[in-house]
Amino acid sequence: MKRTHLPLNGMRVFDAAARHLSFTRAADELAVTPAAVGQQIRALEDTLGVVLFRRTTRGLELTPEAEAGLGALRGGFLQFEEAVRAMQAGQSSKSLTIAAPRDLTEKWLMPRLAAIAAADPDLRFVLIAADELVDFTEANLDLAIRWGEGPGEHQGEALESDGMVTVAAANASGEAAIAWPGAPAAEGGTALVRVADAGLAIDAAASGLGRATVPHLLAAHDLETGRIVQIGDAVPSQLGYWLVAPLPQWRQQKVRALVEMLGR
Known part of the structure; x- marks a missing residue:
C-alpha cells in the first residue's frame, strides 16, 4: 500500500x-461517537481485508491478525510523535534571521534588537542586508x-510611522535637496548630492549638505537627539x-513574538 x-x-x-477494548471508551478518548468508531473500524477492516475485533460474551477481543500488527503500529505512532517534536524544535530556538534594508537596520532595527536582547540574553540574531525582498x-x-x-505575497504587519519628513542640520542654510532612490520629487531647489538610501540622506543632511525628505521612522532617533531638525x-x-514572512514562518511562535516586540 502506498504511503x-x-x-x-x-x-x-x-x-x-x-x-x-471498548468502542465507547475509545470514542470518549477521541471525542467522537461510538458509532463513528465502529464505522472507522469497519472501513479499516474493509481496506485491509482482515477482521480486527470479535465480540464475545466477555466483551470485545482482538483477532490474531490485529495483535500481529498492533506492536508495529504503536511503534510507528511513537516515531510520528518524535518526528513532530523534531519539526517543532525550531519553535523554541532562540536564533532569528532577519532581512532588512541597510539604512533601516542601522537607524531603527539594531537599537530595538539591542533592547529586546537585553531582556532575553539567550536571543541570537542574524541580520541580512536586503533592499529587495529575498x-x-x-x-x-x-x-x-x-x-x-x-x-x-506574504503575511505582514505595517510598522507605525508618521509618513515622510523633511530634515536638515539645525544650522543649515539654503534649500538644496538631497536625492536618494525612492525620495519624493523635490519641489524646487537643486540636488546638491545624491546618495544610495534614505539613511545616507539623513547623514548628508546632518552634515549640512541640504534637506532630505525621508521616512519619519528612520529619522526619529536623529530628530530626538537634535542631530537634525524637522522642517x-x-x-x-x-x-x-x-x-513580512510567508505564512509558515509568520505562524511560528518566535516570529510572532518578535513582530509584537518590534511593533511596539
Whole structure:
C-alpha cells in the first residue's frame, strides 16, 4: 500500500479501541461517537481485508491478525510523535534571521534588537542586508522588513510611522535637496548630492549638505537627539515599512513574538 493511501485516521481509531477494548471508551478518548468508531473500524477492516475485533460474551477481543500488527503500529505512532517534536524544535530556538534594508537596520532595527536582547540574553540574531525582498527558503529567513505599499505575497504587519519628513542640520542654510532612490520629487531647489538610501540622506543632511525628505521612522532617533531638525509637518505616504514572512514562518511562535516586540 502506498504511503499516500495509508488509512492513518482509521489506524488511530483502531489503536484507541485496542487499548480500551471498548468502542465507547475509545470514542470518549477521541471525542467522537461510538458509532463513528465502529464505522472507522469497519472501513479499516474493509481496506485491509482482515477482521480486527470479535465480540464475545466477555466483551470485545482482538483477532490474531490485529495483535500481529498492533506492536508495529504503536511503534510507528511513537516515531510520528518524535518526528513532530523534531519539526517543532525550531519553535523554541532562540536564533532569528532577519532581512532588512541597510539604512533601516542601522537607524531603527539594531537599537530595538539591542533592547529586546537585553531582556532575553539567550536571543541570537542574524541580520541580512536586503533592499529587495529575498527568497525566504534560500536565505533561511524568519522575518523580513520591506519598503512598499503592503506585504505583497506574504503575511505582514505595517510598522507605525508618521509618513515622510523633511530634515536638515539645525544650522543649515539654503534649500538644496538631497536625492536618494525612492525620495519624493523635490519641489524646487537643486540636488546638491545624491546618495544610495534614505539613511545616507539623513547623514548628508546632518552634515549640512541640504534637506532630505525621508521616512519619519528612520529619522526619529536623529530628530530626538537634535542631530537634525524637522522642517514643516510630516506628510502621509502610501509607502511604508512592513514586517513580512510567508505564512509558515509568520505562524511560528518566535516570529510572532518578535513582530509584537518590534511593533511596539
